[in-house]
Amino acid sequence: MPDFVGRFITLEGGEGAGKSTQLRALATVLRAHGIEVVETREPGGSEGAEAIRALLLTGGQDRWSPRAEALLFAAARADHVEKTIRPALARGAWVLSDRFLDSSRAYQGQGALTDADIVMLHRIGSNGFLPDRTLFLTLPETEAENRTRARDGDATDRIGGRDRDFHRTVADAFARFAAQEPERVRAIDASGAAADITDRLMAALADLLP
Incomplete structure (x- = not known):
């Protein structure tokens, strides 16, 4: 039996929110508690899902139709869950993922497809x-825009490079998920010093810690 109960934690938010930075910081703090941590991301996180990531994030804005894009994300996630996430949880590790289902709901669940789809x-x-x-x-x-510009310059991927109205709709969707599912989704202020943000994230995980 594992010493710890495996937990699956996702970090979500729009472009420039600091998810990748904070995921690494959280992993460091959790490891200091003696917990095995697996750091992963979406799209990606397994061999098959990383191959799909390359297809999704490169090329022109019209490379994929909304339906094809949603199917590719779902396929990548299925492989990620099967090959990476579930095996890690089974051995008692904590899995931290930079994006998961809620990103698909926020980014792909508008326009041609609904959240229910x-x-x-x-x-x-x-x-x-x-x-x-x-x-x-x-x-x-x-x-968020300033952080994204400082990080990427003009080199955005085909999803991050969409217009301001699109990203505003994405932010509204994330806020709606937090309001609808307060037990699972916790909104965290990502402004200020990085260490302070990490403290806020850890506080939101306190009830799950061994």
């Missing part, structure tokens, strides 16, 4: 598997 694809591909806790990093729009 994305959830149905997830039910088919990953048997409806959900995180134990989702940390939604919130940041004012202007600050």
Whole structure:
């Protein structure tokens, strides 16, 4: 039997919220508690899913139709869950993922597809598997744009490079998920010093710690 109960934690939010930075910081703190931590990301996180990531994030804005894009994300996630996440949880590790289902709901569940469509694809591909806790990093729009520009310059991927209205709709969707599922999704202020943000994230995980 594992010494610890495996936990699946996802970090969500719009471009520039600091998810990748905070995931690494959280992993460091959790390891200091003696917990095995697996750091992963979406799309990606397994051999098959990383191959799909390359297809999704490169090329022109019109490379994939909304339906094809949603199916590719669902396929990548199914492989990620099967090959990486579930085996790690089974041995008692904590899995930290930079994005998961809620990103698909926010980014692909608008326009041609609905939130219900994305959830149905997830039910088919990953048997409806959900995180134990989702940390939604919130940041004012202007600050998020400045961070993204400082990080990427003009080299955005085909999803990150979409217009301001698109990203505003994404932010609204994340906020809606947090309001609808307060036990699973916790909104965390991502402004200020990095160490302070990490403290806020750890506080939101305190009830799950061994």
